[in-house]
Amino acid sequence: MLIETEDLTKVYPMGKEGFAALNGISLSIERGEFLAVMGPSGSGKSTLMNIIGCLDSPTSGKYLLEGEDVGAKSDLELAGIRNQKIGFAFQSFNLLPRATLIENVTLPLSYSRVPRRQRAQKAEEILQRVGLETKFNQTPTELSGGEQQRVALARALVNNPVIICADEPTGNLDTATSREIMEMLSELNKDGTTIILVTHDSENASYAKRIITLRDGRIVR
Amino acid sequence: MLIEYILFSLKSLRQYKLRAFLTVLGVMIGVFSIVAIITIGQGGKELILSELGRGGTNLIVAHSNQIMMETRQDKLDYLTEDQVRAMKRDIPGIEDVAPEYFLSTTMKVRGEHKLIPVLEVPANWFEMWKLDIVRGRIFTEHEVKSSQKVGIIGRDLFNSLFGGSKALGHQDVEVEGTYFRVIGIMTYKLKLGPWDLNNALILPSSALQRLLGADEIYEVLIRAKDGVSVPILKERIKRHLLKLFSDREGWEVTTMDEFIQIVDKVTDIISIVISSIAAISLVVGGIGIMNIMLVTVRERTREVGIRKAVGATRQNILYQFLTESLMLCLFGGIIGIGAAAGVILLIAKVMDLAISLSGGAILLGFTFSYLVGIFFGVYPAHLAARLNPVEALRYE
Ligand SMILES: Nc1ncnc2c1ncn2[C@@H]1O[C@H](COP(=O)(O)OP(=O)(O)OP(=O)(O)O)[C@@H](O)[C@H]1O
Ligand SMILES: [Mg+2]
Numbered sequence: 001m002l003i004e005t006e007d008l009t010k011v012y013p014m015g016k017e018g019f020a021a022l023n024g025i026s027l028s029i030e031r032g033e034f035l036a037v038m039g040p041s042g043s044g045k046s047t048l049m050n051i052i053g054c055l056d057s058p059t060s061g062k063y064l065l066e067g068e069d070v071g072a073k074s075d076l077e078l079a080g081i082r083n084q085k086i087g088f089a090f091q092s093f094n095l096l097p098r099a100t101l102i103e104n105v106t107l108p109l110s111y112s113r114v115p116r117r118q119r120a121q122k123a124e125e126i127l128q129r130v131g132l133e134t135k136f137n138q139t140p141t142e143l144s145g146g147e148q149q150r151v152a153l154a155r156a157l158v159n160n161p162v163i164i165c166a167d168e169p170t171g172n173l174d175t176a177t178s179r180e181i182m183e184m185l186s187e188l189n190k191d192g193t194t195i196i197l198v199t200h201d202s203e204n205a206s207y208a209k210r211i212i213t214l215r216d217g218r219i220v221r
Numbered sequence: 222m223l224i225e226y227i228l229f230s231l232k233s234l235r236q237y238k239l240r241a242f243l244t245v246l247g248v249m250i251g252v253f254s255i256v257a258i259i260t261i262g263q264g265g266k267e268l269i270l271s272e273l274g275r276g277g278t279n280l281i282v283a284h285s286n287q288i289m290m291e292t293r294q295d296k297l298d299y300l301t302e303d304q305v306r307a308m309k310r311d312i313p314g315i316e317d318v319a320p321e322y323f324l325s326t327t328m329k330v331r332g333e334h335k336l337i338p339v340l341e342v343p344a345n346w347f348e349m350w351k352l353d354i355v356r357g358r359i360f361t362e363h364e365v366k367s368s369q370k371v372g373i374i375g376r377d378l379f380n381s382l383f384g385g386s387k388a389l390g391h392q393d394v395e396v397e398g399t400y401f402r403v404i405g406i407m408t409y410k411l412k413l414g415p416w417d418l419n420n421a422l423i424l425p426s427s428a429l430q431r432l433l434g435a436d437e438i439y440e441v442l443i444r445a446k447d448g449v450s451v452p453i454l455k456e457r458i459k460r461h462l463l464k465l466f467s468d469r470e471g472w473e474v475t476t477m478d479e480f481i482q483i484v485d486k487v488t489d490i491i492s493i494v495i496s497s498i499a500a501i502s503l504v505v506g507g508i509g510i511m512n513i514m515l516v517t518v519r520e521r522t523r524e525v526g527i528r529k530a531v532g533a534t535r536q537n538i539l540y541q542f543l544t545e546s547l548m549l550c551l552f553g554g555i556i557g558i559g560a561a562a563g564v565i566l567l568i569a570k571v572m573d574l575a576i577s578l579s580g581g582a583i584l585l586g587f588t589f590s591y592l593v594g595i596f597f598g599v600y601p602a603h604l605a606a607r608l609n610p611v612e613a614l615r616y617e
Contacts, residue, residue: 055530055610075535083532094527094614098236110225111532155531 001067002162002194003029003052008061010047010217021047022058023217029196031162034189036208037198043214045198046167052196053086053165054078066162083111087156087164091171093148095140095155101127102136105155112159126154130184146177153184164188167198182207222537226544233517233545234552244513245553247506248593252557253564254499256578256586258492260565264576266488272411273480276350277444279316279451280477283458284440287471298466299437302426308441312457314449319346320438324429326396326422330381337378338421339396341429349444352418357389357405365425372401372428375419376408394422396429410574419573451476503589506553507597514546514601525605526613539606546598547591554590558583 010022021044029035037045050056051063054070063070065081073081088094095104105123114122127133130150140148149169156164166185170178178201186207189195197208205211213221234241287297300308302320309318322341327334347359360371372394374382383392383403393400401424409418445454455474462472518525525538533541562578569576 050611053530055614079529079532079534079537082530088530090614094523094530096524096527099232107528108531110222111528111534111537116224159532 001028002031002033002065003027004062004064005052006062006064008048008051008058008063010044010051010056011059020217022051025061025217025219027212027219029194032189032192032194033210034186034195034208035197036205036211037196037214038200038202038205038211039214039220041200044217045214047217048214049165049167049196049198052163053088054081055088079111083108084159085162087153087159087161089149089152089156089164089166089169091168093140093145093152093172095148095151097141098139100137100139101132101143101151101154104140104151105158108155108159122158123154126158127151129157130154144177145173146180149173149177149181150184153181157188161193163194163196165196168200169197170199170201170204178204222540223544226541227548229541230545230548233521234548237513237517240513241549241552244509245506245549245556247502247509248550248553248590249506249557249560251499251502251506251593252554252586252590253561254495254502255589256558256561256582257564258495258499259582259585260561260576260578261568262488262492262495263579265574266484268410268574268576269484269488270481272409273484274477275352276477278477278481279445279447279449280349281443281445281451281455281458281474282440282477282480283443283462283472283474285471286473297437297439298469298471299439300441300465301436301438304465305438305441308443308458308461312454312461314446314454314457315443316446317345317349317444319343319349319442320426321346321440321442322426322429322438323440326429328394328396330378338417339429340418340421340423341426342423343426346426346442349442353408354405355408357403359405360425368428369425370399370401370428371404371425372396373405373407373423374403375417375421376406377417377419378421379403379406396422396424399429401428451478503593506550507593510546510549510593511597511601513549514542514598515604517545518542518601518605521605522608522613522616525608526610526616529608529610530614535606538608539602542602542605543595543598546602547594550590550594550598551587554586557590558586561586 005025005027008022008025009020011018011020023044025048037048039045047056051058054065057071065085070078070081096107099107102120102123105127106119109119109122124133124136127136130153132147132150132154135143135147140151143151152169164185169185170181173181182204185195185197195208197204199205211221212219285297285299300320305318305320309315319342324339324341325336326339328337329335330337344360344362344365347354354373355376357373359373360369364371374394382394389403389406392403394403407418407423443458445451455476459474462474463470466472528538561582565576565578568574
């Protein structure tokens with residue numbers, strides 16, 4: 001099993017009791033799965049995604065990634081996991097606006113031990129794969145939303161991650177571009193990458209092999 | 222990784238060049254002051270002390286510091302040549318005395334009328350003061366006694382009057398209608414105020430005085446005998462003069478040691494003042510650096526989030542922002558050191574002083590820039606490193 005969570009909770013300080021954004025999530029995800037997480041706004045989808053992506057830690061509960069307890073890991077180890085095993089795609093792309101596409105895509109490589117000379121080459125390969133070979137030295141601000149999301153995907157892929165965490169990656173895109181991005185994720189999944197997709201859109205969710213639905217921090221389906 | 226930090230910092234610094242330059246001014250001024258005081262303080266002080274001390278520490282200067290208005294007499298208390306000679310005879314412990322007359326004359330130098338200091342001394346004065354004669358010779362006792370019209374000229378004045386290369390022996394300078402043959406050229410490393418010996422004339426004692434019909438001595442150079450306590454001799458001279466001038470305290474007696482102490486004290490005070498300026502500039506500059514780094518960290522919160530999401534550790538972020546504040550400070554330090562080098566070069570040239578930027582001063586300048594960069598950069602960098610990635614990514 002790639003991912004196993006047991007009774008995860010996330011409580012934000014609010015009022016006396018605090019607010020539970022996650023309320024006992026127990027979930028298993030196998031290697032190579034394509035999982036869609038659905039649910040109304042505020043149901044805890046992003047919170048769960050951030051914990052699975054090791055960006056955030058749960059208030060209680062257990063999270064095993066490749067059999068290892070993530071809760072016991074240091075900042076250094078968590079950064080290493082984010083760098084090596086996880087690729088993120090966000091609704092708002094989260095690219096460095098003033099850096100070139102090459103610089104954006106090489107960013108994860110500068111935090112791993114990839115020799116400098118190989119970095120640009122690797123970035124160019126990946127950018128080619130997502131169809132941006134003519135724009136290496138442009139900045140994200142010069143690109144369309146769909147192109148920016150492709151850069152973000154390229155950045156997510158550059159270290160060959162085990163899991164892609166995509167939090168509403170098509171939220172800012174039109175239907176046609178959304179489909180392109182979804183096709184890409186689907187391709188990646190076929191090549192063996194585990195995909196976890198947060199979405200509101202049932203058409204997007206139809207690309208997934210499994211769908212779970214959250215409500216008030218619990219899995220309801 | 223260090224190269225990455227430097228590249229990232231350069232990229233980010235390029236985005237706020239002007240802001241960076243303005244913030245770094247304080248560090249610049251601080252480093253400039255430190256480097257300048259080390260160099261000028263050390264080099265200049267050594268020079269002054271060596272020039273002042275060239276005659277040895279058993280010299281004493283007795284000079285009148287009366288001001289005409291303060292004295293209720295119609296004439297100031299002065300010594301005559303006879304009285305100066307009598308000092309050597311009457312005060313035990315004096316090896317030698319030499320009256321010094323300070324005068325000035327106007328002279329046409331390169332078509333311009335200039336006020337030239339004239340010092341009149343006896344032949345033994347040179348022995349006492351050990352002045353550097355670069356060409357020619359000093360005048361002899363005989364030349365002084367027989368009122369020969371000879372003189373020794375400062376190198377700069379000689380060059381402006383006659384050009385540098387000519388052989389000595391047939392140049393005359395006209396002073397108040399009388400021609401004096403130049404027999405020697407002197408230099409003096411200190412150029413303090415109007416009394417720059419490089420641009421002055423030294424004539425045999427009373428050559429001009431006699432011409433002008435006056436015989437008033439207001440300064441006497443005295444050498445103590447070997448083994449005689451200089452401070453005790455000083456007191457004797459003081460008492461002698463008080464007796465001579467009916468207890469009027471118009472004359473001051475100062476030993477060379479006291480002069481050196483005064484220079485010491487003055488240069489120390491200057492050093493303290495400049496050090497304080499340097500310290501204040503560095504602190505103010507450091508606070509400026511801290512301020513700009515806090516702003517930078519806040520502006521780039523989202524960037525920190527992105528970097529953490531793709532694998533940056535807390536340490537990576539800390540070092541990245543530290544590198545940036547360090548580069549800011551080193552940049553300021555380099556400009557400060559450069560400015561100090563320029564100013565020192567200028568001073569050395571204008572004042573003809575043998576001072577130059579030392580490796581130690583440069584190292585100190587860099588050390589201070591580095592320390593300020595670390596000290597004031599560590600808190601903002603720490604804040605950046607500590608950012609929660611999820612919140613940082615949400616930051617607008
Ligand atoms: N830092 C925080 N402090 C307090 N409450 C928070 C914080 N972050 C999230 N929450 C709350 O936790 C709940 C779940 O948030 P989350 O972002 O996971 O929802 P979501 O399912 O992703 O919603 P959406 O579909 O709108 O993105 C929300 O009610 C939100 O207000
Ligand atoms: Mg969300």
